[in-house]
Amino acid sequence: MEQKRVWLCLAHMSGNEMKFIQEAFDTNWVVPLGPNVNGFEADLEAMVGHGKRVVALSSGTAAIHLALVHLGVKAGDEVICQSMTFSASANPIVYQGATPVFVDSERDTWNMDPNLLEEAIRDRIARTGRKPAAIIPVYLYGMPAYIDDIMDIARRYEIPVVEDSAEGFGSCYRGQVVGTFGDYGIMSFNGNKMITTSGGGALICASDEVKRRVMFYATQSREPVPYYLHKEIGYNYRMSNICAGIGRGQMTILDEHLAWHRHLCDVYERGLQGLDGITVHVNPDDRFDSNYWLNTILVDPERTGGVDYEQLRVALDAAGIESRPLWKPMHTQPVFSGAPAYVNGVSEHLFAQGLCLPSGPYVTDEDAQRIIDIIAAAVRGK
Numbered sequence: 001m002e003q004k005r006v007w008l009c010l011a012h013m014s015g016n017e018m019k020f021i022q023e024a025f026d027t028n029w030v031v032p033l034g035p036n037v038n039g040f041e042a043d044l045e046a047m048v049g050h051g052k053r054v055v056a057l058s059s060g061t062a063a064i065h066l067a068l069v070h071l072g073v074k075a076g077d078e079v080i081c082q083s084m085t086f087s088a089s090a091n092p093i094v095y096q097g098a099t100p101v102f103v104d105s106e107r108d109t110w111n112m113d114p115n116l117l118e119e120a121i122r123d124r125i126a127r128t129g130r131k132p133a134a135i136i137p138v139y140l141y142g143m144p145a146y147i148d149d150i151m152d153i154a155r156r157y158e159i160p161v162v163e164d165s166a167e168g169f170g171s172c173y174r175g176q177v178v179g180t181f182g183d184y185g186i187m188s189f190n191g192n193k194m195i196t197t198s199g200g201g202a203l204i205c206a207s208d209e210v211k212r213r214v215m216f217y218a219t220q221s222r223e224p225v226p227y228y229l230h231k232e233i234g235y236n237y238r239m240s241n242i243c244a245g246i247g248r249g250q251m252t253i254l255d256e257h258l259a260w261h262r263h264l265c266d267v268y269e270r271g272l273q274g275l276d277g278i279t280v281h282v283n284p285d286d287r288f289d290s291n292y293w294l295n296t297i298l299v300d301p302e303r304t305g306g307v308d309y310e311q312l313r314v315a316l317d318a319a320g321i322e323s324r325p326l327w328k329p330m331h332t333q334p335v336f337s338g339a340p341a342y343v344n345g346v347s348e349h350l351f352a353q354g355l356c357l358p359s360g361p362y363v364t365d366e367d368a369q370r371i372i373d374i375i376a377a378a379v380r381g382k
């Protein structure tokens with residue numbers, strides 16, 4: 001029998017999604033508002049807690065964009081962004097005509113280095129006479145950042161924080177869900193994220209007032225009068241009632257998804273721990289509780305006898321298993337070549353050695369064992 005292909009991270013339905021979608025059709029709520037949107041937002045608000053409000057939007061990218069719009073980020077401003085990330089963290093800065101300033105990572109979490117963040121803030125103030133308009137830390141592959149330290153610095157300099165928690169859905173730091181520490185938090189429900197709406201996102205905001213304002217921007221900034229009156233530029237970023245129905249179904253199995261991602265981390269860690277030069281990225285200490293959205297390893301060719309991550313990727317691919325290099329740091333991307341960057345070598349080192357392994361409900365224990373065996377054979381074969 002031909003073996004199935006093992007993908008990096010596939011959407012996985014609970015079976016409850018169709019019930020919510022059918023309800024939307026039956027009641028003709030096939031629009032970007034309605035009972036599923038309200039219900040999904042209520043589910044998300046219950047999950048994040050801390051008195052936060054949530055606005056369902058068309059994507060995580062739209063959520064970052066509207067956070068910057070609400071903050072009034074404009075042409076000529078600078079916004080600090082973690083360099084090691086997916087381009088969607090930084091693109092909305094440019095949509096606003098502002099300039100991204102990239103800050104490198106530290107080795108424990110792979111996320112924004114607080115020391116380098118403070119250095120960057122001081123240097124930008126010294127050079128431009130103005131402080132950055134916002135800070136965007138990221139929770140790579142689900143791993144929380146040193147967010148207490150980042151928030152301390154942000155408060156001292158009075159700079160708002162937009163947590164890009166798109167990959168950290170359900171991850172906690174000191175028992176608190178990520179995305180609730182800063183002024184805004186981001187969720188993404190793209191097809192390969194922790195849960196999906198087929199495409200969608202959400203913005204976590206501090207109050208009802210902010211939520212109303214963000215909803216206003218997301219629905220073309222229409223003033224509350226019977227005719228169409230606009231005093232500000234708007235966006236078409238609201239989530240549809242159909243997508244929100246998928247989201248409500250997904251929320252019914254969120255706990256199982258989280259448990260399985262974390263279980264796979266244990267399996268990978270136990271299976272790979274004896275292999276010289278292969279390191280599974282795990283919580284640095286018990287303050288951290290990653291969702292392990294994607295399980296990741298570092299491959300050090302000096303200790304594997306010359307085997308690098310690309311050789312492992314090719315060996316896995318030949319066996320029908322998808323794996324993927326880590327995000328290429330933004331300060332090394334041609335599109336951002338003009339942007340200021342504060343670097344320490346960590347993100348470039350991670351990109352040179354890192355590989356994402358298949359994760360999520362469709363990856364069985366047997367699949368994970370096969371992946372471990374292929375990696376072990378490649379390293380021991382040397």
Ligand SMILES: *Cc1c(COP(=O)(O)O)cnc(C)c1O
Nearest residue numbers: 059060061086088089166188190
């Ligand atoms: C997926 C992702 C986003 C964007 O989310 P979309 O819903 O795809 O627009 C933003 N930041 C990070 C780090 C992501 O992984």
